Amino acid sequence: MKKLLIAVVLVATTFTSCLNDLNTKPEVELTLEQLLAQDPDAISGILSRLYASYALSSIKGPGESDIDDNAGESPFLRGIINLQDFTADGMKNRWGDDGLDQLTTTSNWDENNKFFRYLYNRIYYTIPQANNLLAVLKNVTVNDQENIVSEVRFIRALAYYYLIDTFGKGVLATEDNIGSSSPLPQANRQELYNFVESELLAIEPKISDANGYGRANKAVVQMLLAKLYLNAEVYTGTPKYTEAGTFIKKVIDAGRYSLAANFVQNFSADNDQSTEIIFPLIADAVNSQSYGNTTYIVNGSLSADTMNLDDFGATSGWGGHRATSAWYGKYCGGVTDLAQLQSCTDVRSKLFWTQGHTFEMADYKKWTDGYPSVKFRNTKSTGSSTSTNFSSTDFPLFRLADAYLIYAECALRGATSADAATALGYVNQIRTRAKTSTINSSQLTLDFIIDERARELNLEGHRRTDLIRYGRFTGGSYLWPWKGNTANGTSIPANYKLFPVPFTALEANPNLTQNPGY
Numbered sequence: 001m002k003k004l005l006i007a008v009v010l011v012a013t014t015f016t017s018c019l020n021d022l023n024t025k026p027e028v029e030l031t032l033e034q035l036l037a038q039d040p041d042a043i044s045g046i047l048s049r050l051y052a053s054y055a056l057s058s059i060k061g062p063g064e065s066d067i068d069d070n071a072g073e074s075p076f077l078r079g080i081i082n083l084q085d086f087t088a089d090g091m092k093n094r095w096g097d098d099g100l101d102q103l104t105t106t107s108n109w110d111e112n113n114k115f116f117r118y119l120y121n122r123i124y125y126t127i128p129q130a131n132n133l134l135a136v137l138k139n140v141t142v143n144d145q146e147n148i149v150s151e152v153r154f155i156r157a158l159a160y161y162y163l164i165d166t167f168g169k170g171v172l173a174t175e176d177n178i179g180s181s182s183p184l185p186q187a188n189r190q191e192l193y194n195f196v197e198s199e200l201l202a203i204e205p206k207i208s209d210a211n212g213y214g215r216a217n218k219a220v221v222q223m224l225l226a227k228l229y230l231n232a233e234v235y236t237g238t239p240k241y242t243e244a245g246t247f248i249k250k251v252i253d254a255g256r257y258s259l260a261a262n263f264v265q266n267f268s269a270d271n272d273q274s275t276e277i278i279f280p281l282i283a284d285a286v287n288s289q290s291y292g293n294t295t296y297i298v299n300g301s302l303s304a305d306t307m308n309l310d311d312f313g314a315t316s317g318w319g320g321h322r323a324t325s326a327w328y329g330k331y332c333g334g335v336t337d338l339a340q341l342q343s344c345t346d347v348r349s350k351l352f353w354t355q356g357h358t359f360e361m362a363d364y365k366k367w368t369d370g371y372p373s374v375k376f377r378n379t380k381s382t383g384s385s386t387s388t389n390f391s392s393t394d395f396p397l398f399r400l401a402d403a404y405l406i407y408a409e410c411a412l413r414g415a416t417s418a419d420a421a422t423a424l425g426y427v428n429q430i431r432t433r434a435k436t437s438t439i440n441s442s443q444l445t446l447d448f449i450i451d452e453r454a455r456e457l458n459l460e461g462h463r464r465t466d467l468i469r470y471g472r473f474t475g476g477s478y479l480w481p482w483k484g485n486t487a488n489g490t491s492i493p494a495n496y497k498l499f500p501v502p503f504t505a506l507e508a509n510p511n512l513t514q515n516p517g518y
Contacts, residue, residue, distance in 0.1 A: 004513075010123055018240050043142045049484060050155050050215065052125045055281040055293040055395065062289045062390070067121045069114075075292020076126070077281055077395055079119035080461040083166060083499065088463035088473070089480035090327035092299075092363045093320050106362060107485035108494050110500055111518055117502040121168060123159045130156035131460070134175040134423060146462040150207035154216040154224070157199045164192045164235055165465055168498045168515060170505075179277050193228070193235050200225045209254075213272060213280065214394075219256060220279040222247045223398045227408055236403060236470055245410035245417030251278070252426075257400040259433050263347055265381035266399060269313060269392040276401065280394035285378070295391040297376045297459065303367055306356035313378030313385040313392075322370035326480035327458050328352050330451050332436065346436035348455055351375040361481045370481075373459055398457065401430050401456050409449050418446065430456060446470070468497050493517060 049059060057071040058064035065071035076357035078325055086104045089493050093104045099113040107115075111408045130152050137149055163170050171184035189197075196472040204221045211217040228235075229244035251257075260266055260276040271277060283293040302317030304307055309317050331342035338359050341349060352371035361370035372421035378393055379385035389463055404426035420441060428438040431454070439448065444465025450470045453462065464473060479489030506512050 017375070017393040023150060038319055042150060047148060047151060047215075049281070050126070050133065050152065052288065053129065053155075054158075054397075055283060056288055056290045057292055062291050067125050069118050069121055070297070072291035073114070074118040074122065075290055075296075076119070076122040077294075077461075078292035078296045079122060081459070082115050082164070084461045084464045085459055086321075088456040088467055089483070090323055090463055091479075092324055092364045092370065092482055094322065094367055095320050096365055099405070105482050105485035106496060109496065109518070110150065111503040112512065113500070113502075116167075116499050117504055118160070120170075120502050121503055123163050124173075125249060126159040126169070129155055129170060130144060130159075131173060131175045131178055133466075135178055138175070144208075146203045146206050147211070150221075151211070151216050152204040152220055153199050153203050154207065155198045156318065158224060160192055160196045161224060164196065165190055165231070166499050167501055168192075168235075169501065169512070170449045171509065171511070179266065183511050186509075186511045186513060188302055192235050193232070196228060197225075199229070203470060204360075211255075213277075214282050216279065219251045219254060220398060222250045223278055223403065224249065226403070231465060231469055239413070240454070241410045241413040241415040242417050243479045245415035248406045248410065250415055251403050252400070252407060257403075259429060260402055261433070262381050263433060264375075264377075266374045267393060268381040269378050269385065270380040271394050271396065276400075277394070278398040278400060278403070280396055283391050283394050285388035285390045285392040294376055294393045294395050295389060296379075297395075298378050298393065299392045301374065303372075304369065306351055307372070308386075310387050311379070312374060313387050315387050315389050319367050322357070322361065322367070323352055323373045323458075324370050324481040327373075327454060328371060330454050332507055346434050346437075346455070348375075348434050348436075357496060359412070362487060364482045366462055375459055390391045396460065401461070402460075404430055405449060405453055405456065407442065409446065411446065412446050427452065473497060 041448060046403055052059055053066070054076045056067045057075045061072050065074060067074065082103055086093050088105055093100055099115045102108045102113060103115060103483055126438055133152050134149065137145065142148060152423040168189040168458065169186055170192065172191065173184060177184065201222055204225065205217065207216065207218055207221055209218040226244045226248040229240035229247065232238060232240035257278055258275045260274045265271055265274050266276055281293060281398050283295070285400050299316055300318045300320040302312055302314055303319035304317050307317065309315065328341055328349060331341065331346045331349035335341045335344060338354055341354070351374050353374050354371050357368045363369050367386050378388065378391045407418050408423035408427050411420050411423040424441055424444050427444060449465060454464050459503065467473035474492050474494045476491030481487060481489060483489035484492045493513065497514045500518035501514055506514060
């Protein structure tokens with residue numbers, strides 16, 4: 001059974017709204033030295049607590065929250081799905097919640113939207129926790145210290161990466177400015193980018209390649225570097241595709257990972273056995289319960305009104321999330337109705353529930369409009385399961401198929417570190433695994449890659465970032481159902497490429513300024 005090590009809790013004192021005090025010292029029952037004297041493995045529990053901040057609302061249980069926000073709505077992963085997938089073309093949510101409704105229709109965004117606040121607060125919960133531990137580790141000696149420090153720096157860098165991508169500005173809090181008596185100055189996107197790049201480059205040669213499943217290792221660091229460089233032109237104005245290709249090639253060439261023979265295993269309750277997942281966020285129905293890990297994806301995509309919940313290992317369906325034709329319409333050359341979708345051989349096209357639902361989403365608030373995605377499920381890939389209240393399916397934040405597609409995109413964008421022939425081979429491996437037709441070199445284009453990323457990676461927290469990188473998110477050149485709050489889609493303003501800085505953050509730190517257009 002998958003199990004988080006949660007023997008020790010590193011807790012920061014009150015974190016309200018936008019974390020008024022980023023310099024809070026950790027409250028622990030004992031000093032770290034005393035903890036280590038009693039339990040040499042205590043550092044493992046503290047480290048696991050940091051990893052858990054990406055998937056859980058609190059290790060105290062799914063009804064508790066480490067921050068002063070709703071325990072069910074505010075977990076980090078839930079924020080990524082809300083802001084990356086529901087704002088894009090593939091997925092829509094029907095609940096009509098204040099805030100979530102604006103995300104799913106990419107309209108009327110402002111700094112008071114609670115879902116922007118949730119992610120911002122989660123980012124600035126994880127960062128101080130990492131800073132606190134790094135500060136302590138300067139004064140103690142633990143086994144495997146350099147590797148542990150590298151992991152903590154990665155966890156912090158990952159949080160900053162999401163800050164760069166979503167809000168583009170914030171404060172640069174590190175272990176070196178803990179205890180500052182005045183609000184920290186604002187750091188812009190370039191400054192945050194430079195910090196994350198320097199951190200990842202510094203730890204890449206130091207972090208162990210042997211860290212196990214659920215922990216950052218060398219490939220995980222290289223993968224984040226590749227993603228940072230892949231989007232560098234968006235983040236800084238300077239393309240870094242050769243650098244992205246260099247690091248993604250390291251991930252691939254190491255040979256540690258291989259495509260899972262069964263695509264669905266990557267999204268099933270036994271996906272900890274997948275050969276493809278490079279870095280997961282852990283979920284377990286008993287030991288790591290949350291309404292914000294894959295429970296949100298699985299249960300949110302099910303409803304007893306049109307589906308048998310036991311088929312997907314769930315005890316409840318929340319009837320919220322459905323895909324649009326902008327996703328399932330991309331299979332087999334572009335399908336336009338249910339009959340064409342059903343005749344498509346691509347195994348990924350079969351991961352939509354069609355019975356009782358309509359192909360087009362005429363009303364995004366109507367459950368039967370659009371096809372729910374059953375890509376994620378709480379059953380094992382063999383089909384066996386025991387239905388549970390919470391999901392045991394880990395979230396594959398990084399996996400090899402994404403690495404292959406990043407390599408191919410780098411080759412097409414002129415990276416000297418990637419070549420088209422190798423890229424074609426990687427793409428065709430993905431398509432062969434999906435039991436769909438392979439392509440030739442003339443078909444390998446950037447337009448093809450952005451669509452293949454939708455077919456392969458949708459609902460995995462990438463789509464908004466991908467569309468922005470391809471110049472398809474804002475404006476009216478690429479439309480999808482309910483973009484701009486119209487059924488057929490309409491143009492949205494360019495400032496939507498960044499989310500507004502939450503009002504609570506601006507209120508807490510006078511050095512912060514709002515993003516343009518809000």
